[in-house]
Every structure is written in structure tokens, then in C-alpha cells.
Amino acid sequence: MPVTDAQIEEAVRIAREYGATRVVLFGSAMDCPEHARDLDLAVDGVEGWEFFRLGARIDRALGLPVDLVPLDPSTPFSRHVERWGRTLFHVA
Structure with missing residues (x-):
């Protein structure tokens, strides 16, 4: 089952409800959503x-399934995600 734009938008909406100040998409749903499993x-x-x-x-x-990674504190992995992922939402 592919990951749809509507699912991604819903995830961002929910994250904003929880007070998220930034949401970054990475992994298979960014690279190849029609084959993503999470x-x-x-x-x-x-x-x-x-x-x-x-x-x-x-x-x-x-x-x-959802894999959620914190951006703070900064780690080598979170910096990799910030560099190569796609920012979906960011409060300046």
C-alpha cells in the first residue's frame, strides 16, 4: 500500500496539534512513496x-507504521535527516 500525500498531510496536521515546530520527511515515503511501507x-x-x-x-x-525521530538533541543521524530530508513544516 503506497503512502499518500493525504496521509503525509494528516501526519503533519497531527504533529502541529502536539506543538511540533518542524516536521521533516525522510526515507522510503520521500524517495518512492508508491513502494513505502511506513x-x-x-x-x-x-x-x-x-x-x-x-x-x-x-x-x-x-x-x-510510523518511525518518529527527534531532531533535538542534534545527532549525526538527525543532522543527516535535516540535510537530505524534505521539510514539510517549519515555524520560523
Whole structure:
């Protein structure tokens, strides 16, 4: 089942409800959505347990697995995602 633009938009909408200040798409849903089996998102602005609640909420709402990665604190992986991923939402 492909990942659709509508699913990605819904994930961003939910992330914004949780206070996300930035959402970055990466992985198979960015590179080849028609073959993606999950949605990989990096998120900034959601901390603690709310981060995990956000991941579970997106997963339930979309009906597909979601891999959620924090952008803060900065790590080599998060910097890679920021460089090569596609920013879907960012509050300046």
C-alpha cells in the first residue's frame, strides 16, 4: 500500500496539534512513496512522553507504521535527516 500525500498531510496536521515546530520527511515515503511501507518523520518541538504519544497517534490515524525521530538533541543521524530530508513544516 503506497503512502499518500493525504496521509503525509494528516501526519503533519497531527504533529502541529502536539506543538511540533518542524516536521521533516525522510526515507522510503520521500524517495518512492508508491513502494513505502511506513512513514519516516523527524520532529522538533515535541518532548518527553508527548513525543511517544504523537508517534502512536499518527500510527493509529494513518493505519501504517510510523518511525518518529527527534531532531533535538542534534545527532549525526538527525543532522543527516535535516540535510537530505524534505521539510514539510517549519515555524520560523
